[in-house]
Amino acid sequence: MNNPANPVAKDNDGKSIWRFFLTELKPKGKWLTPFNIISIPVILLGLVLIVIRFWKGIGSITNLSQEIPWGLWIGFDVVTGVAFAGGAYVLTFMVYILRMNKYHSIVRITVLNGFLAYVFYAGALLLDLGRPWNVINPIIGNSFGTSSVLFLVAWHFLLYMLAELIEFSPAVAEWLGAKRARKILSGMTIAAVIFGITLSTLHQSGLGALFLMAKDKIHPLWYSEFIPILFLVSSIFAGLSMVIFEGSISHKVFFNQISEKNHKAQDGIIHGLSKICAGAMFAYFFLVLLVFIHGKRWDLLSTPMGYWFLLEMIGFVLIPMLLFFYSYRRHNIFMIRLAAILTMLGVILNRLNVTVIGFRWDATVHYVPSWMEIVVTLTVIFTEIWIFRWVINRMPVLRESPSWVKEEK
């Protein structure tokens, strides 16, 4: 991967900026990477499936049924994807509100990751809507369903994308060499951060609150009136685990974009995040335990679903939590990464248990996603990574801001 020269500030008269865009649109680096070889056929196949879906209806490529109307696209793409995007609000809270400047170098990439996650995973929602042309209805105000949790979640997605775009926009301005715009946009950052954290608090929990009315359909080990709080707390360590995981990969893939100083700081950042993860997971585990004891569900533990519950809570919450604590004490970065991966698996498991696996667990016909639903999900993820890579290769996300930014200060 070649390191592109930083676009220095230049005169932005109309013509040169279009030429600049055109050159920037061209791919950089090698074409035949393993990721490209896998992702390109999957994306092409996925696009064909999406055409079929809009032509013949949702039932033509999914295994959804009248009893189980939400499947992989909601349970994984939207609910799990948004939990992983939670890193952005946690990190902006730490850096801009608590001023933990140690983490400043990873804010941009995390916000970018969060923004793209929202665009793509909430965007994947459009694929799941039967009548997507009416998606503007709850926004333009001709029919406000204000009693709906989904109404709140939809609005928050929209506003939060805007907030994250503002948080990220200085990087875009630096890429374009727009000095004045950069100054205005970075002045809006703190407002966007505060607004964004508030929105995140509400819609991370709101995604859980969506399922409050499905009281009789979700397995009692996963249903409680505390789902919103559990979703909110788990989004903290879900997001941070994603930051650790993504950071570890980015530091390998985009190696030559990162300054010596930030490379050295990386281990310290991961080390610090592991402590926060461990703390949040402890709070989460304690909450789950309280809910469980309060619900008097002991008899359900010795059923197959009970074993499944124990696997999730012990194997993918308690063990990674202890692993985070242990590796924090021992300064073991490898173990922290392992714990992050286990935690992420646990979050996927938990979100799927609430939304898909535990939803109508007693139904005669169980929902299993079709291979086509999985391909479309992979298409969404791969396309997001393509855009992610495109942006990182062009804008100052991982690398240092252009020199004129510092001169201005």
Added chain:
Amino acid sequence: MSLDRRNFFKTISVAGLTLAVGKSSKAAPPKGSEIEFQGILYDSTRCLGCRACEQACAESHNLPVPQDELVPGVIRKTSETQRTVVNKFITSKGEVLVKKQCMHCNEPACAAACLTQAMYKTKEGPVIWREDKCMGCRYCMVSCPFDVPKFEYHSANPKIQKCDLCYDRIIKGEVPACVEICGEALTFGTRRELIAEARKRIAEKPNDYIDQIFGENVAGGTGYLYLSPVPYNELGFNTNLQNTSYPALSKGFLYSVPSVFVLLPPLLLGIHEATKNNQPNEEENE
């Protein structure tokens, strides 16, 4: 005195006109104050299983008329092509017929779930679905405790299918198509009248009915009410459903939203200000 009297008659006649003409009169009291929810009482002891209701329903909503046989113990379900279905259950008191369709809850979970008000509880009682508003998210299906709304999965322009209590007929003053065709099993009326009628039937023939009206309390009360000779769990009803309304379950969360919106930003701003002097050497970050 006579003037008073004249005034009195005037008032009466205006009131009478209002009742008769309804909407057209400007002097009508605020809408909804005098309207009660309407519903249907289904008496399974009076049902013959002729399935004329299924046929009338299909015909009046342009759906295919069901052709399958009614076999005791074989439970057919409502679907995206069938809004109501009559089944024969084998119970402790022999074969019992039951008609199923949307329950038309007093506080419907589907309508509370709907973010576009496509699912809508009308003031007359029926819960209707409005095509021009729906975006097909199927959250109503997730939320409905009775699994009523059905989605056309194999259509590029899918609709939600469910009983709408023939809303278009009701506002014209007619009875729903199924009630019109049915002999004795279905009774249409206000919910209050129907409960009184159901109680009367239970009191008159206590041996024919169990002493419970399904729909009186379940899910906060429903527009459809059932009378049965056997406990309702023998008739495929989920008797574990709560007796309070389903929208109440997410009420607490929704009520917390304004508080969070008002309290959290100042708190965050406060912390932001309070930490300002921690690192006096650091540059203000963008």
